[in-house]
Amino acid sequence: MSNRVKQILKAREASIVIMLAVVMVVAFLMNNTFLSFENQMDVIKSNAVLGIAAMGMLVVILTGGIDISIGGQLALVTVLTGQLMKETGFDNLIVIYLLGIVIGGLIGLLNGLMISHLSLPPIIATLGMNTIINGFLKYYTNGAWINQLPQKIIDFGMIKLFSKPGEVGGQVGVPIQFILFLVAMILTWFMLRWTKLGRSIMAMGGNRVSAERVGLNNKNLTTFAYVFSGMMAGLAAITYTSIMKSVDPNAFIGYEMNVIGAVVLGGALLSGGSGSVLGTFLGVMMFAYISNGLTLARISTYWQSIIVGIIILLVVSFDMVKLHRETKRMTKVDIVPIGD
Amino acid sequence: MSQNENVSKPYLRLKNISKTFPGVKALQNIDFDVRLGEVHALIGENGAGKSTLIKILAGVYKPDAGGILEVDGVEYPSLTTKESMHHGIIAIYQDFSLFPTLSVKENIAFSEQMDSKGWLMNWREVEKTARQALDNLGVKGDLNIRANMLSTAKQQLVAIARALVYDAKILIMDEPTSALSSGEVDALFQIVNKLRDQGMGIIFISHKLDELFRISDRMTVLRDGLKIATAPKSEMTRKKLISLMVGREVSDERMLGEGGSDVVLEVKNICKKGNFEDVSFTLKKGEILGITGLVGAGRTETIQALFGLNEPDSGEIWLEGKKISPKSPAEAEKLGIAFVPESRQTEGLILQQNVENNITLPILEKFANKLMRIDFKKRRTRAEELIKQLDVRPNYPHMETSKLSGGNQQKIVIAKWLATNPKILIVDEPTNGIDVGAKTEIHKLLRSLADQGMAVIMVSSELPEILAVSDRVLVMRQGRVSAIVDGADADQELLMSHSVQGGLHGHDKKGQEAHHE
Numbered sequence: 001m002s003n004r005v006k007q008i009l010k011a012r013e014a015s016i017v018i019m020l021a022v023v024m025v026v027a028f029l030m031n032n033t034f035l036s037f038e039n040q041m042d043v044i045k046s047n048a049v050l051g052i053a054a055m056g057m058l059v060v061i062l063t064g065g066i067d068i069s070i071g072g073q074l075a076l077v078t079v080l081t082g083q084l085m086k087e088t089g090f091d092n093l094i095v096i097y098l099l100g101i102v103i104g105g106l107i108g109l110l111n112g113l114m115i116s117h118l119s120l121p122p123i124i125a126t127l128g129m130n131t132i133i134n135g136f137l138k139y140y141t142n143g144a145w146i147n148q149l150p151q152k153i154i155d156f157g158m159i160k161l162f163s164k165p166g167e168v169g170g171q172v173g174v175p176i177q178f179i180l181f182l183v184a185m186i187l188t189w190f191m192l193r194w195t196k197l198g199r200s201i202m203a204m205g206g207n208r209v210s211a212e213r214v215g216l217n218n219k220n221l222t223t224f225a226y227v228f229s230g231m232m233a234g235l236a237a238i239t240y241t242s243i244m245k246s247v248d249p250n251a252f253i254g255y256e257m258n259v260i261g262a263v264v265l266g267g268a269l270l271s272g273g274s275g276s277v278l279g280t281f282l283g284v285m286m287f288a289y290i291s292n293g294l295t296l297a298r299i300s301t302y303w304q305s306i307i308v309g310i311i312i313l314l315v316v317s318f319d320m321v322k323l324h325r326e327t328k329r330m331t332k333v334d335i336v337p338i339g340d
Numbered sequence: 341m342s343q344n345e346n347v348s349k350p351y352l353r354l355k356n357i358s359k360t361f362p363g364v365k366a367l368q369n370i371d372f373d374v375r376l377g378e379v380h381a382l383i384g385e386n387g388a389g390k391s392t393l394i395k396i397l398a399g400v401y402k403p404d405a406g407g408i409l410e411v412d413g414v415e416y417p418s419l420t421t422k423e424s425m426h427h428g429i430i431a432i433y434q435d436f437s438l439f440p441t442l443s444v445k446e447n448i449a450f451s452e453q454m455d456s457k458g459w460l461m462n463w464r465e466v467e468k469t470a471r472q473a474l475d476n477l478g479v480k481g482d483l484n485i486r487a488n489m490l491s492t493a494k495q496q497l498v499a500i501a502r503a504l505v506y507d508a509k510i511l512i513m514d515e516p517t518s519a520l521s522s523g524e525v526d527a528l529f530q531i532v533n534k535l536r537d538q539g540m541g542i543i544f545i546s547h548k549l550d551e552l553f554r555i556s557d558r559m560t561v562l563r564d565g566l567k568i569a570t571a572p573k574s575e576m577t578r579k580k581l582i583s584l585m586v587g588r589e590v591s592d593e594r595m596l597g598e599g600g601s602d603v604v605l606e607v608k609n610i611c612k613k614g615n616f617e618d619v620s621f622t623l624k625k626g627e628i629l630g631i632t633g634l635v636g637a638g639r640t641e642t643i644q645a646l647f648g649l650n651e652p653d654s655g656e657i658w659l660e661g662k663k664i665s666p667k668s669p670a671e672a673e674k675l676g677i678a679f680v681p682e683s684r685q686t687e688g689l690i691l692q693q694n695v696e697n698n699i700t701l702p703i704l705e706k707f708a709n710k711l712m713r714i715d716f717k718k719r720r721t722r723a724e725e726l727i728k729q730l731d732v733r734p735n736y737p738h739m740e741t742s743k744l745s746g747g748n749q750q751k752i753v754i755a756k757w758l759a760t761n762p763k764i765l766i767v768d769e770p771t772n773g774i775d776v777g778a779k780t781e782i783h784k785l786l787r788s789l790a791d792q793g794m795a796v797i798m799v800s801s802e803l804p805e806i807l808a809v810s811d812r813v814l815v816m817r818q819g820r821v822s823a824i825v826d827g828a829d830a831d832q833e834l835l836m837s838h839s840v841q842g843g844l845h846g847h848d849k850k851g852q853e854a855h856h857e
Contacts, residue, residue: 194461196454199442203450206441213437214451215422273441 013267015318016282019311023286027293034296038172041160047288048177049074049240051281053255054262055188056108056232058280061263062192062205063225064272065115065122070233071255072133073107077237079137082146082247091150093238100234107133108230112223130256137249146247157242180239184232189277191228201225206273261312262287267319286311350375351541352397352429352510357407359392366392367403367565374510374541379532381556382545385585385801388562390545394512397543398431399424412509428509432516436499440488445470447487448501473501477531493524500531511535512543517551518636529555547634549578549840561585582840586803586832595787595809596827601625604795605764607646610655615641616819619655623764628786628796630810630827632803633839638819639799640682643766646797647679648672660763673702678757680750682768682799688753689741696723696737698752703759726755730785747771747778754785765789766797771805783809803832815839 027034044051053070060067077100084090084099107129114125156176163173192198204211204221211218241247266283268275290311294304350373359367367389374380384390395401396409399421403409409416411427419429438447446453449469453461470483479497487498496516503511513532517525532555536542546552552559553573560570561584568584605623610616616638623629631639644650646657648666657664659675666672669679681687689698700707700719707719723737730751732744741752750770757765767786771779787809790796800806806813810827815838823838 196459196461199446199450199461200454203439203442203446206439207437209435210437210439213421214454216454273439 013276013279013282015315015322016265016267016279016286019315020282020286020289023289023293023311027289027296030293031296034293038166039292039296041172041175041178043285043288043292044181045175045177045243046292047284048175048181049236049243050258050262050287051181051284052184052236052239053233053259054266054280054284055184055277056229056236057259057263058266058268058275058277059188059192059201059225060122060229061260061268061270062201062272062275063222064205064208064270065222065225066126066260066270067108067111067226067229068123068126068256069107069111069130069133070126070229070259071252072130072137073104073230073233074237074240074255075137075249075252076107076133077103077234078241078247078251079141079146079249081238082149082241085150085153086146086148089150091152093153093156096153097235097238100238101231102234104230104232104234104237105227106230108227108233109223111230112226115226116219116222134253141249143249145249149241149245149247153242154245157245177239177243180235184235185277185281188232192277197221197224202273204273258287261308265312265315269319286315351412353410354396355408355410357393357396357409358404359389359396359401360404365565367396370407370562370567372560372567372570374543376509376541377536377539378557379536379542379544379555381552381559382543382562383547383552383559383581383585384562388585389565390562391514392565393562394431394514394543394545397424397429397510397512399429425506428507429512430503430506430508430510431512432496432499432503432514434514434518436495438487438495438498441486443484443486444481444490444498445483447498448473448505450502452505469505470501473504476504477501478534479531492519493521493527496520496528497531500535508540510541510543512545514545515547516544517546517548525551547636547840549581552581553578578840582833582836586836594807594827595783597627597787597790597811604660605646606658608656608658610642610645610652610657612641612645612650612652615650616645616652616816619816619821621814621821621824623795623797625795626790626793627811628790628798628809630806630813631797631799631816632801632806632813632835633816633822635801637816637839639801639816640768641819642816643679643768643797643799646672646764646766647677649679673760673762676761676763678760678762678765680753680757680765680767680770682772684750684753684772688756689749691742692740694738694740695727695732695744695752696720698741699723699726699737699755699759702756722759726759729758730755731781745778747781750778750782751785754782758789762794764795764797766799768799769801770798771800771802779805803835806830806835807832 024035033039053074057067057070080103081096081100085096090096111122111126111129114120114129115122118125159176160171160173161176161179163171166172192202200211200216201221201224204216204218208218240251244251262283263275263280264270264283265286266275266279266281268279287308290308291304294307295301353373355371357367357370357372358365370389370393372393382390382393392401396403397419399419402418405417407417409419411419411429416423419427439450442450445466449466452469453466456462456465467483474481474483474497477497477500481494481497487495490498500511516528520528529551532542532544536557544552544556556573558570558572559576559581561568561581563585602625603622604625607619607621610619619638619642621629631643633639641650645652646666648668648671651665651667657666659677664675666675666677672679690701696719700723703722704714707715707722709715720737724735727735727737732748732751732755741749744752754765754767754770770786771782783805786796786798790811798806798809807827807830810830812827813825813830813835814821815823815825815835817839825834825838
């Protein structure tokens with residue numbers, strides 16, 4: 001094997017790419033339409049929400065934390081903005097988007113302050129937040145859906161760029177949700193790769209003590225990560241409404257596991273400091289392809305979650321074994337040869 | 341190497357620096373100075389105050405009032421981390437403080453980038469800075485590899501390169517050679533020499549006398565928080581250095597026993613790559629065998645092998661005429677071996693639980709009936725017996741363990757293992773962090789256990805302690821047994837000379853050979 005190939009195989013994303021290829025081939029063999037442009041765009045559209053939320057989660061996981069309240073944040077934003085649009089007929093989408101991002105960001109701020117300043121373990125703080133939000137939503141909506149949203153958001157959700165008529169009728173093109181997902185990815189990538197803020201988060205996630213010694217403000221960095229996650233959740237939430245054309249307050253119960261699953265599938269380590277936007281994108285696509293492939297193959301949704309679970313465990317175990325081997329090789333200290 | 345006597349004025353000077361922690365005087369009235377262009381060795385036994393001194397220099401600790409830190413002509417009562425770094429005092433800790441998941445170049449240039457203007461990374465600058473720093477050190481390497489993929493020696497180079505970027509005037513290196521092979525030590529010394537010639541002052545901390553004589557220009561010896569001496573290398577000999585390090589009179593009362601009867605344990609030529617090599621010794625019923633040596637000599641690793649925590653690659657262990665090879669602590673415990681670990685708070689006790697729960701933990705099965713229901717009355721009685729036997733104070737079984745003093749906590753750890761009725765009791769640094777009075781009590785306890793017929797192994801780096809109770813003393817150096825001496829014949833200087841590389845007895849040549857392999 002040439003060095004270049006070896007290097008590529010060694011990359012953290014290699015295992016997920018291989019798995020992804022396997023899933024794609026299987027899905028294609030079961031149903032030829034899987035690889036069609038139209039189906040691909042549909043898959044991305046229906047997983048853009050997962051993808052955008054995963055970008056926020058990635059940043060939190062890079063700090064070594066976790067955000068269990070991501071489902072609650074999504075639900076809260078969809079319900080509050082949905083209610084506003086329904087009751088007042090307000091339909092300035094830019095303002096709606098900004099409002100969603102602000103609400104998500106505020107919840108993230110609360111999470112971040114609890115974790116960094118009160119030193120609550122992230123899993124407890126965000127779990128508590130999630131429970132509070134879900135309780136509030138039950139009280140506020142009684143579980144009822146919100147329909148009759150302004151036509152503008154429904155139209156917005158159906159926008160397709162570069163569209164042309166499809167073979168079996170309807171329009172084929174790049175859905176607007178894909179663009180939003182792309183924007184979220186580029187933004188996150190840019191932040192993590194090119195800004196001092198992003199590099200500080202990566203550094204702190206790798207070693208908090210070292211970060212303190214060089215004078216980084218761990219508390220502020222941690223808080224920022226949760227705010228960022230909340231803002232991404234806000235962006236994802238409005239995008240969700242644009243796809244579904246209505247709001248289901250219960251739609252996101254248990255959703256945090258999908259988001260965390262996608263990020264972990266993408267090779268991020270829950271211990272922090274390790275993970276990438278590309279990996280997370282691949283993790284999201286893996287999630288998307290499995291469920292889409294299985295649907296096309298007419299396999300029941302119950303089986304789908306079993307298979308998704310198994311694949312998460314497989315990929316993560318594979319990563320862990322690889323990591324163990326690496327650290328074992330690296331920590332081997334040569335014994336001093338002794339002359340006497 | 342030149343002695344750099346021409347550089348007259350010290351860059352860094354400590355006057356009358358003391359540091360008191362609750363109950364402990366870590367440093368007392370220290371005067372100490374470092375010049376630019378010298379390697380100044382800081383030497384002392386464990387607990388002599390070296391780490392405290394470093395932390396004061398690095399601004400992590402604030403010294404007691406009354407002392408003066410003078411840096412580059414400016415006097416301070418104490419330094420903050422920022423001030424210290426600003427003056428170019430950079431400490432390389434034993435863990436190197438790197439960012440494991442970031443690349444080499446980013447690790448080197450991190451602080452420079454963070455201090456620069458703007459909010460974006462200048463990757464070209466990062467690359468340039470990192471390359472320049474490595475060039476300065478005269479080393480080449482892949483700048484894009486993640487720091488945690490590097491060997492220890494290379495991580496150290498990254499840490500040194502980073503110090504160069506900080507514009508270090510005084511570089512503090514804490515045990516920099518402890519994890520390096522001899523070839524790597526040579527490479528490190530070349531770099532240290534180079535930095536010295538470029539005018540950097542280096543504080544070099546090491547236990548290895550050989551290395552100190554190779555690299556340093558001046559030496560300062562600390563002992564029990566006091567500065568004992570500062571002298572140029574030319575005025576120092578190994579013998580003098582050792583006596584300065586050990587120094588104190590052996591005032592402790594000796595508690596030697598009859599010296600044991602039948603051989604209980606026989607260890608034959610056990611080896612474990614990277615830990616210890618060719619270790620053999622015997623242990624008799626009713627004796628205390630002291631094991632000593634410097635940190636990193638392989639003492640703890642060796643006794644862990646007896647307790648199934650560190651299986652040897654080769655060699656044999658015989659217990660009462662039967663060959664054993666314990667693979668887990670549970671197995672060792674069944675064989676009748678008990679182990680009281682060094683860090684009693686994390687490894688030996690469950691601090692949040694009460695005394696009774698802790699003491700009876702290893703023997704909980706004995707109080708259970710067939711349905712695994714525990715007979716609490718029986719358990720309480722046994723716990724009270726043990727508390728009485730070891731004189732734990734206060735003698736309440738329901739007291740939370742964390743509330744007891746260090747000495748009493750240690751008694752509970754020992755009690756816990758006594759409950760299993762072991763044939764062999766192994767204690768690792770039994771009086772670490774315990775005040776003097778309680779130390780004697782622990783020593784008495786160990787002696788009385790031996791007198792009752794138990795075979796005891798005590799690992800300790802405190803020579804007075806070793807001398808106080810050991811019937812025989814085994815000294816380790818660099819993973820090997822360097823001597824086994826009778827407790828009655830031993831004194832501190834003898835033990836120390838067996839502990840240090842190239843000690844008193846003309847090991848210099850051999851030490852040198854090791855460095856060429």
